[in-house]
Amino acid sequence: MSDNVSRSVSLSAWLREPVPTSSWQARAQQLWLSWRALRSNPSVMFGGTVIVVVTLLAIFAPLVATHDIYAQDLSIRLQTPSSTHWLGTDELGRDVFSRLVFGARITLYIAALTAVIAAPIGLLVGTTAGYVGGWVDTVLMRIVDVFLAFPSLILALSFVAALGPGIENAIIAISLAAWPPIARLARAETLSIRKSDYIAAVRLQKASSFRIIFHHIMPMCIPSVVVRVTLNMAAIILTAAGLGFLGLGAQPPSPEWGTMLSSAREFIFTNGTIAAIPGSAILLVSLAFNLLGDGLRDMMDPRHG
Amino acid sequence: MTDAASTALRHSRASDRQSKLLTLARSLGDRVVSVAVTLLGLAALTFFIGHLLPLDPVIAVLGPNATHDAYVAMYKQLGLDQPLWKQFAVYLGHLVQLDFGNALTTGRPVVTDIARVFPATLELASVAIVIGTGLGIPAGVLSAMYRGSPLDHIVRFVGLLGYSTPHFWLGLMGLALFYATLGWVGGPGRIDTMYELDLEPRTGFYLIDAALTGDWALFKDVFGHIVLPASILGFTALTYISRMTRSFMIEQLGQEYVVTARVKGLSWARTVWVHAFRNVAVQVVTVVALSYAFLLEGAVLTETVFAWPGFGRYLTNALLAGDMNAVVGCTILIGVIFIGINIVCDLLYRVFDPRTR
Amino acid sequence: MVEPLLRVEDLNISFHGGRSVTHAVRGVSFEIGREKVGIVGESGSGKSQTGRAMLRLTPKGAKITAKTLNFAGIDLLAASEPEMRNIRGKRISMILQDPKFSLNPLMRVGHQIVEAYRVHTPSSRAEARDRAMAMLEAVNIRNPARVFELLPHEVSGGMGQRIMIAMMLILEPDLIIADEPTSALDVTVRRQVLTILDELVTRRGAGLMFISHDLNMVADFCDRVLVMYAGRIVEDIPARDLRHAEHPYTRALLDSLPRLDRPVDMLTVPKRDPAWLTGPTIRGSFT
Numbered sequence: 026m027s028d029n030v031s032r033s034v035s036l037s038a039w040l041r042e043p044v045p046t047s048s049w050q051a052r053a054q055q056l057w058l059s060w061r062a063l064r065s066n067p068s069v070m071f072g073g074t075v076i077v078v079v080t081l082l083a084i085f086a087p088l089v090a091t092h093d094i095y096a097q098d099l100s101i102r103l104q105t106p107s108s109t110h111w112l113g114t115d116e117l118g119r120d121v122f123s124r125l126v127f128g129a130r131i132t133l134y135i136a137a138l139t140a141v142i143a144a145p146i147g148l149l150v151g152t153t154a155g156y157v158g159g160w161v162d163t164v165l166m167r168i169v170d171v172f173l174a175f176p177s178l179i180l181a182l183s184f185v186a187a188l189g190p191g192i193e194n195a196i197i198a199i200s201l202a203a204w205p206p207i208a209r210l211a212r213a214e215t216l217s218i219r220k221s222d223y224i225a226a227v228r229l230q231k232a233s234s235f236r237i238i239f240h241h242i243m244p245m246c247i248p249s250v251v252v253r254v255t256l257n258m259a260a261i262i263l264t265a266a267g268l269g270f271l272g273l274g275a276q277p278p279s280p281e282w283g284t285m286l287s288s289a290r291e292f293i294f295t296n297g298t299i300a301a302i303p304g305s306a307i308l309l310v311s312l313a314f315n316l317l318g319d320g321l322r323d324m325m326d327p328r329h330g
Numbered sequence: 331m332t333d334a335a336s337t338a339l340r341h342s343r344a345s346d347r348q349s350k351l352l353t354l355a356r357s358l359g360d361r362v363v364s365v366a367v368t369l370l371g372l373a374a375l376t377f378f379i380g381h382l383l384p385l386d387p388v389i390a391v392l393g394p395n396a397t398h399d400a401y402v403a404m405y406k407q408l409g410l411d412q413p414l415w416k417q418f419a420v421y422l423g424h425l426v427q428l429d430f431g432n433a434l435t436t437g438r439p440v441v442t443d444i445a446r447v448f449p450a451t452l453e454l455a456s457v458a459i460v461i462g463t464g465l466g467i468p469a470g471v472l473s474a475m476y477r478g479s480p481l482d483h484i485v486r487f488v489g490l491l492g493y494s495t496p497h498f499w500l501g502l503m504g505l506a507l508f509y510a511t512l513g514w515v516g517g518p519g520r521i522d523t524m525y526e527l528d529l530e531p532r533t534g535f536y537l538i539d540a541a542l543t544g545d546w547a548l549f550k551d552v553f554g555h556i557v558l559p560a561s562i563l564g565f566t567a568l569t570y571i572s573r574m575t576r577s578f579m580i581e582q583l584g585q586e587y588v589v590t591a592r593v594k595g596l597s598w599a600r601t602v603w604v605h606a607f608r609n610v611a612v613q614v615v616t617v618v619a620l621s622y623a624f625l626l627e628g629a630v631l632t633e634t635v636f637a638w639p640g641f642g643r644y645l646t647n648a649l650l651a652g653d654m655n656a657v658v659g660c661t662i663l664i665g666v667i668f669i670g671i672n673i674v675c676d677l678l679y680r681v682f683d684p685r686t687r
Numbered sequence: 688m689v690e691p692l693l694r695v696e697d698l699n700i701s702f703h704g705g706r707s708v709t710h711a712v713r714g715v716s717f718e719i720g721r722e723k724v725g726i727v728g729e730s731g732s733g734k735s736q737t738g739r740a741m742l743r744l745t746p747k748g749a750k751i752t753a754k755t756l757n758f759a760g761i762d763l764l765a766a767s768e769p770e771m772r773n774i775r776g777k778r779i780s781m782i783l784q785d786p787k788f789s790l791n792p793l794m795r796v797g798h799q800i801v802e803a804y805r806v807h808t809p810s811s812r813a814e815a816r817d818r819a820m821a822m823l824e825a826v827n828i829r830n831p832a833r834v835f836e837l838l839p840h841e842v843s844g845g846m847g848q849r850i851m852i853a854m855m856l857i858l859e860p861d862l863i864i865a866d867e868p869t870s871a872l873d874v875t876v877r878r879q880v881l882t883i884l885d886e887l888v889t890r891r892g893a894g895l896m897f898i899s900h901d902l903n904m905v906a907d908f909c910d911r912v913l914v915m916y917a918g919r920i921v922e923d924i925p926a927r928d929l930r931h932a933e934h935p936y937t938r939a940l941l942d943s944l945p946r947l948d949r950p951v952d953m954l955t956v957p958k959r960d961p962a963w964l965t966g967p968t969i970r971g972s973f974t
Contacts, residue, residue: 171371178630183379294506307496
């Protein structure tokens with residue numbers, strides 16, 4: 026129509042136009058509205074900001090860190106924060122701040138990988154069980170029930186004990202404990218979606234079950250799964266830290282926060298800081314994920330809270 | 331009403347009762363089958379976990395220097411040459427008899443080990459649940475009653491912190507502060523070594539045993555040792571209980587019968603506690619029961635921090651030593667407890683909430 | 688001239704949620720004596736909120752202002768919360784719409800009636816129980832002893848509503864607000880419940896504020912009708928003069944009701960005139 030006119034209109038006016046003239050504009054407007062909604066929610070903003078900051082620190086860890094994280098210097102062990110060592114030194118003289126920053130990498134790596142493994146498995150199992158129904162549903166949900174019969178930490182611990190300590194095994198173990206609740210959630214959503222008219226319409230058009238599940242049902246489940254995964258992220262981080270603390274996760278001298286706590290344990294009575302700091306870091310990141318998840322859930326379903 | 335009519339009514343009422351009993355029996359039967367299947371799945375899962383172990387079970391028994399013949403003999407003796415499903419059947423048989431094998435670390439049957447360490451955890455969890463419930467329920471109710479007030483925000487924030495804190499870390503910090511620095515509480519362990527001989531372990535619950543001896547210093551010591559770990563565990567239960575209670579209460583306070591109560595002239599406090607709370611009581615009880623189960627999970631890490639000689643520490647040591655018999659035994663026990671508590675919650679709902687009948 | 692029981696002048700109720708303000712009730716004025724007054728309007732006209740405001744039981748976030756809000760000489764706006772608690776149930780009470788939801792599902796119905804009595808009257812349990820039984824009989828429940836011990840989900844809708852009436856009238860209040868008392872009931876049962884309500888109200892000589900969306904029922908049952916639209920009263924007219932109503936909205940409502948004596952091919956749908964949002968109230972007089 027009038028390309029010349031749209032080019033001379035400012036960005037903010039373009040975003041606010043009541044009737045979008047192209048699908049690209051419509052999409053952009055949608056994104057902008059979602060961003061506005063997110064911005065008005067303080068929990069989301071705080072949680073999101075913290076996570077972004079921590080992620081940036083993790084990505085740019087080599088640039089941010091002040092010292093070599095493996096360099097030991099027993100002459101300066103267990104020092105309190107100073108100008109050279111911003112958060113002090115640990116029991117082997119290593120710089121706590123640098124180790125903390127690299128530890129953020131591990132924590133986020135574990136969190137991200139677990140989400141990437143557990144969420145798709147949970148979604149797949151849940152939507153299939155919910156849509157296909159019958160004995161497939163019964164069998165799949167039985168399996169989910171068996172997994173859910175254990176507290177997630179115990180389950181993760183048993184798997185790690187069987188597979189052997191190490192960060193990869195810890196990730197597998199935690200993922201195995203994390204997918205069942207997602208499957209439950211996805212199934213519940215699927216059950217309510219599959220009764221709707223548009224699914225019936227697609228079926229009348231002879232779409233295969235496969236196509237229906239992947240193209241229609243799964244996308245509808247994604248918002249609640251995302252919220253749930255975000256909320257579970259805090260628990261995953263805590264479980265990973267617990268495994269590290271027990272010596273079953275990342276092994277020393279890895280700067281994983283839980284592992285740092287386990288070595289700091291003997292020294293808490295003399296120098297409380299080296300135990301307080303990694304723990305506070307875990308607390309902060311968990312809190313951020315919880316706030317983000319809470320905020321997202323409030324936005325999607327204002328009845329809660 | 332005529333005689334014939336009343337007899338007919340009585341008969342129809344009786345057959346009504348009969349059919350109600352039948353449906354109840356059928357649903358109970360369904361439940362039992364479902365639980366049995368889940369337990370079977372549990373056994374399968376733990377069997378699978380046991381076989382994941384990269385350790386060679388024959389070497390674990392004989393040691394690394396076994397001769398070839400001894401190895402083969404032990405291999406046959408352990409039944410490892412049988413097909414997998416036969417091994418599973420044998421395994422199931424053992425499970426049913428509560429035979430989890432012997433623990434590597436102690437050499438004794440796993441069952442006896444667990445029986446020995448469980449009371450310590452039970453005592454810890456029980457004190458913790460009392461703290462969690464005693465503070466958590468009022469916090470949740472008050473939070474809902476005065477929704478949006480500063481009290482509500484504080485309760486919710488504390489709850490959020492509780493969800494985000496690594497509890498074992500909190501335990502460490504607590505020890506550093508209250509034990510090392512302030513000296514207000516006892517240190518790791520259940521009891522100071524100097525009192526250990528004074529305590530006759532009759533019930534396995536040190537608090538009760540100490541109270542029974544009448545020795546005040548002894549009781550103070552035992553109490554001082556349990557108060558910190560129980561408070562920390564209690565705190566984790568508290569956050570869950572208060573959050574759920576608040577959520578349930580908010581739902582109830584939006585109901586019409588609450589308006590009716592106020593129309594009658596009842597005060598807000600009376601409306602909340604006498605009317606609304608009654609309607610959440612069953613849900614709250616199930617939440618408390620579930621928290622109890624979760625405390626078993628929390629105990630694993632807390633007992634490590636506080637060197638508490640309970641079930642959690644036993645499990646952790648078994649994990650670190652690769653003692654699969656003990657690990658599997660503990661895992662099954664926890665699974666069974668969880669399932670059991672879920673069944674109890676279900677039953678509570680059916681019995682106490684007349685609407686589900 | 689008898690002093691009216693309830694005098695409301697320039698009542699405003701607004702809801703402040705986030706950034707927007709909703710004016711649910713705007714400048715409403717009326718009087719209720721010892722008579723049956725019906726308040727009729729569609730959903731969202733503000734009639735329910737008006738009723739709740741009399742008891743100061745509007746939802747959180749609602750702001751009530753009025754020039755006068757006077758009940759039997761008591762200023763309802765200035766009254767303290769303990770004073771209001773004294774009034775609620777004893778001098779003004781309210782019958783809610785659906786007994787499935789308005790009765791506590793876990794409490795026996797008889798005990799809920801007893802509670803209503805004992806909140807305001809110091810009495811023994813036996814006395815209160817007797818009074819509750821008497822009320823159950825007064826609302827035509829034939830087996831009061833059995834019904835007393837029932838739970839709300841065990842009684843039918845009509846019986847539940849009669850129990851609600853018993854509960855709200857046991858202390859013989861001067862003003863009764865009925866918020867859509869028969870809307871949740873089967874059509875066949877409505878007449879029964881209304882008859883009982885009528886009997887008890889007339890016997891006591893109380894005032895009744897009957898809130899409903901059913902113009903026919905209100906016209907039949909009440910002495911006077913207040914028609915509400917978009918938070919305002921557009922017409923105030925004696926029930927028997929309803930067919931001579933003057934306000935276009937009232938006329939439109941009347942025209943949209945099917946009549947046996949004047950069959951039409953299509954019922955008219957009221958066309959909303961924005962002038963109704965701010966126009967004057969037409970008050971008919973008792974001729």
